[in-house]
Amino acid sequence: MSCSHDDRLLDLVLGELPAGEAAALRADAAECPHCQDTLARLEVGAALAQRMPIEEPPPMDLSLILGAAADKAASMAAERAKTRSAAGPSAEPPAMADPGKTVEPTAVAETDPSPSAWERLREWVAGVTLGPQLAMASVMVLVVSIGLWYLPNAGRMDEVARNQVTPDPEGEAISALPALEPLAEEIAEAEVEAGDLESDDGAGDRVALAVDGLGRERSAPARPNRVGASRGRAGRDDGLGALSAAEGSAPRARAQAAPAPEAVGAAREAAAAAPLEEFPLPTYGANAGGSAPAAPAPAPSSASASGSSYEQGVGSYRGGSYQAAEDELSDAVEGARTEEQRQQLPNAIHQLARSYRQQGECRSAITQYQNLLTNHPSYAQTPQALIEAADCLRQVGRLRDARTYLERAQRFASTRAAASRELVRIETLERATRRRSAAPSADFEAPAEAY
Known part of the structure; x- marks a missing residue:
């Protein structure tokens, strides 16, 4: 069981609350059995802590620390000497200095030779291949390769798919298209x-x-x-x-x-x-032509x-x-x-x-x-008019003129798909007409609307 005064009882025992607030808290705790039990335990713990002596840490002896470090270094040097003796003769390591004496710095001779040019090149290549530069270069090569493949092949793609989203300007003139000479x-x-x-x-x-x-x-x-x-x-x-x-x-x-x-x-x-x-x-x-008189102004x-x-x-x-x-x-x-x-x-x-x-x-x-x-x-609305005129031409049997109008309608994006479908239909009718004309016994010619 917990009470709303539990978090303040410790402050009350340690004397950190003001006098008025401490008196009010003690009065409230006297009415609550749980608070009375908790307050009694905290007071016993505080009294016990005050009776225990506080031990001071021992004075620090720097010589002991240095001696322990020297012993550790000597043991490590002995282990290294055993390892070298097992591998082959080598120069003995320098003796450890006495911790109580001051060691003067001496010049250390360079025993390791400088890395060769080949080793430096290997280190540079390893740094490049393991860094972000290689990833960036790979991405650039991939992008350039895709561009070099796409640009030459873009012109050979399907014209309908390539121009489907390109609307023709309104009022595109039909007079600029190639004309058909009548036979x-x-x-x-x-x-x-x-x-x-x-x-x-x-x-x-x-x-x-x-x-x-x-x-x-x-x-x-x-x-x-x-x-x-x-x-x-x-x-x-x-x-x-x-x-x-x-x-x-x-x-x-x-x-x-x-x-x-x-x-x-x-x-x-x-x-x-x-x-x-x-x-x-x-x-x-x-x-109003012919011999009729001219009509007056409207x-x-x-x-x-x-x-x-x-x-x-x-x-x-x-x-x-x-x-x-x-x-x-x-x-x-x-x-x-x-x-x-x-x-x-x-x-x-x-x-x-x-x-x-x-x-x-x-x-x-x-x-x-x-x-x-x-x-x-x-x-x-010239494109739509071309499609409608071609349909009428097909119905009266003028397949060649219908093909001409449909080829003109193919130049407009809005009617390109419909014109392509009608051209397939015209080709089917033309093949059927050629088969009928080639047959020697074809005395009856069905109308084009039947196909």
Whole structure:
């Protein structure tokens, strides 16, 4: 059993507490049996310690210490002498001096020869190899070796893995890419397809086309007019009917009509940079060509209506109404007059092409993609437009042009992986086409979409 006063009872017995505190502690200890017993034991121990005499240490005799040291040295010298006598004759060790006498210092002759150069070299090498210098040098050699191995092999690593984290700047121009020159058989095939479309669609609306890489003016049927009376475009439909009547007499005059001289110059420069014109390009604003009178300057309400058409078209596309988006975006593209509307024109053309693509009208979509990539080479979403255009080209069987677009899309980091996958698909289709053409009994040619 312990008490809270145990640590102070010893101070009380030794008289180290003040008088008042000592009296209070004794009063408290008198009420506690444990404290009374402990205090009685401490007082008995203190009284016993006071009665014991204190012995003084004996005076120090330095001669005794020196004598003991001399005896110890003599015994050690005798042991060394026995060891030397057993090993061979040698000089006797000097006699030990008398502890009582003063020994004068004498010159000691050097008996050990100086270390040789080879021994000094060995000592230096041992110090270097066992120190941190060797570890540091080993680390430096390892780092330099890794660098010398990595730098020459860095260029031969996979291009996709090496450039995957390097984003392309927005608006990277497609005009700087190598162009594909159209072949004669491809042009002939395109004309045959255009004739098929014309026979299928009947005497529908026609759009004027740009001049292709061979210097010939070509045309293809445009989409039929699907605009309803609820859109309030009856006046425009009447104008299109008059334009269709004047097409047969003046087709070249319609092709020469352009929205503005700046747009014509930009289109010609883009066509010279990328002469791939396998599919026709639309020329918006050609409805005023031929012998029709020039349209008056648009009113401010027309500009706001065109901007509203673009916003409505984007909203319809996002809502899944691709037919409505097609009509509204066509109005936005054809009615671009102000600077703000011209800035929105690339986006409007891209969304219009996507609307055609979602409805399965790949040929009309290809026309819009050609217009976008040729007249707006610095468009920010050019990589995605290349992938989408290549998909439409594949669906209509234009595998060579699809390959060209995919190779261009591979130059952009954002679409490199998707373009690589589509190129593998194109190669599979081309191999299947070559096998079918090589077989002598292959009378039926399946469409490319089946693969």
